[in-house]
Amino acid sequence: MTAAHVIADDAEAVAVAAALADVFRAGAGERDAARRLPREEVERLSASGLLAVTVPAEHGGADVGAQTLAEIFRLLGSADGSLAQIPQSHFVYVQVIRRQGTPDQQKFFFAEVLAGRRFGNAQSEAGTRHVQDIRTRLEPRPDGSHLLNGVKHYCTGALFADWIPVLARAGDGTPHVAYVPRDAPGVTVADDWDGMGQRTTASGTVRLVDVPVPADRVVPHHLTFQGPQLHGAVAQLLHAAIDTGIAAGALDEAARFVRTSSRPWFESGTESAAEDPLLIQRFGELALEVRTAEALLREAARTVEASRARLTDDSAAEASIAVAAAKVAAARAAVEVAGALFEVSGTRSALDSLNLHRHWRDARTHTLHDPTRWKIQHIGRYALNGTRPPRHGLL
Template sequence: MSTIEIARLDAETAPLVARRLADELALGDGARDRDRALPHDQVRSYAAAGLGALTVPLEFGGPALPAATVAEVFRLVSWGDPNVGQVPHSHFVFLNQLRLNGTREQQQRIYSEVRAGALVANAQSEFGTRHGRDIRTTLTPAREEGEWLLNGEKFYCTGSLFADYLAVLARREADGPLTVAWVRTETPGVEIIDDWDAVGQRTTGSGTVRLADVSVAEEWVTPFAVTFEKPTTYGAFAQLLHAAIDAGIARRALDEASEFVCTKSRPYADAVALAGVEAAVQDPLVVHAFGEMELAVRSAEALLAEAARRVDEADADLTAESAAEASLAVAAARASTAKVSVDVSSRLLEVSGTRAALAATNLDRHWRNARTHTLHDPAAWKVQHLGRWAVDGTPPPRHGQI
């Protein structure tokens, strides 16, 4: 797809494109999960449709669409296949990082490639460190002036198997400030390993990246530590997209439950004898359960929409107060969508009956996907920050998880 076509996407057309893609994804997501068939073609379709360029600024030829539109695209695509929905998460997060901290030359270079369909994946987290934000990967000076050598090993590198670029979180020297090294995936010294074997989100390509004396020019390094020195929606935007993925999983699980009960489930014997029903879908207990699930999903979707609105409002008038409000609204949405996606995908089996638990249905994938994705960062800490705000007005911290 040409860059002109990509630029035509707007707040109305982008969700329509996402919905069409989601319908296509839904035709094969169960088989891809069962066989762990990596969605290379599906990710290419995502990029070719221009969905990866939604946030490219106007001055660089993009549509600069708001967070609300991006979140809705994520929700829709994740309804079709949350694996494909999660693959571009870091792509958008680090394009935002580029917008905040990149030079004009860096922005021009990467945004132009994104408009042509390039995708970015993250290489952030590491095994064996004290916590998830403890980074040991380093950039050390090379012999040539203005060149660096990048060394380290990363895990949870979602999207790396499909990406053109890796955004690598690294320190200048062993104890220097955090930076982002933008590295093309075919660069010598980069090894991307397909070793992600989680119970859910099985095809996100979230495995290991090894970096051995990877040559990085200074013009491909952007600062990271400065991101949180002033009010920002960086973390809120990142978490908003995670919440949208969970919301998509929840809605799809509910839709699949409805389809199964209407077409395959048998009524319980007591429902036939005592309530006079002829089909499982007429069982008043089943109907009540669906009402509870619909209420939960609608509530989560409403919190997601409100959070997206708050992020856009903060971006339009960024202050310490507006950034905090955006983070808190996103925290509420994230906590809600995480719980609802796990609960509804579990109740799918409860309302559908024993037949739904057969391996051939693969309906358990919705719970596995929800349970795996919601482990990304603890929902309990979202609630904790909401509580601190409610009790004494303590604002949430500035980092990428809220």
């Protein structure tokens, strides 16, 4: 791997993301239709330096704020809802190192990230009682190292990773994160993701059989939740940004199609579909959905930044609730706008060869990540009774 560029500040980070989004947008439909994994695009993402923008300044990174990070993901999501998903876990697990890593671990892994190395994801498991029923185990060895055993599903980005962070339980039952090289003995990554949407995220299966893990590659993740924390808020903020981007991308696609390819309805009396007053009304409604999601995303990111500056139980709760509101609005906008694309564009837009349905498939798939109904519950409890949301990393 050639040395990655080092981004200097927030402004450069957003500019780089915008330029990459323009490049990625051009081939998104073809990649999805052929299920061609975006290996070249992921390499370009690494080389750009964008994956290192949250590395702390004292370690040589730009240490960008939450508003910048959300905008990066919104831009990428507007271009390609699959490609935007791939680095989400990367930033989450950079954050784990930042919060719970030892100084030596931080020095090593932040240097890796600045060099363009990528973190994947091996977190979720299938067939368990619920999402937090983690059965993967870190078994201690006499020399202080561990053996790692388990099977992980929905491992987004693992095929592209240099390091795969694995969520596992230690001997005492507490959750830890083991950072495992992609090519470590006993690690197998299967490209078996067959979702209807986000088809090129490489969210396959990771199998771990007696994988040796040195003691200094394990981070005590359970400590993250023993005090005020923003782990879940930041992770969910990125998901909200992806959904907001998908909504904006679908709206832009619909507008372009109506302007260039749609015929006016004969009763409208207009020369073009873009002049039809009923279509104009519907586009106004859809634009309001997108603008609402964007505004709530910006507000959530500002709240996360303010909370980080004065982290308390109350400020962490405010951040989680603000992000939950943004995620609910973004999920609704993504599904509605991506579906309405066909309503406003007409019959021809449903042709499979145009692949306009990728926006809806991406939205419908990504918004299943965690249920918005529970976010609304926590928003309601907080609004009515002042009940702080729980510390479980998904809010």
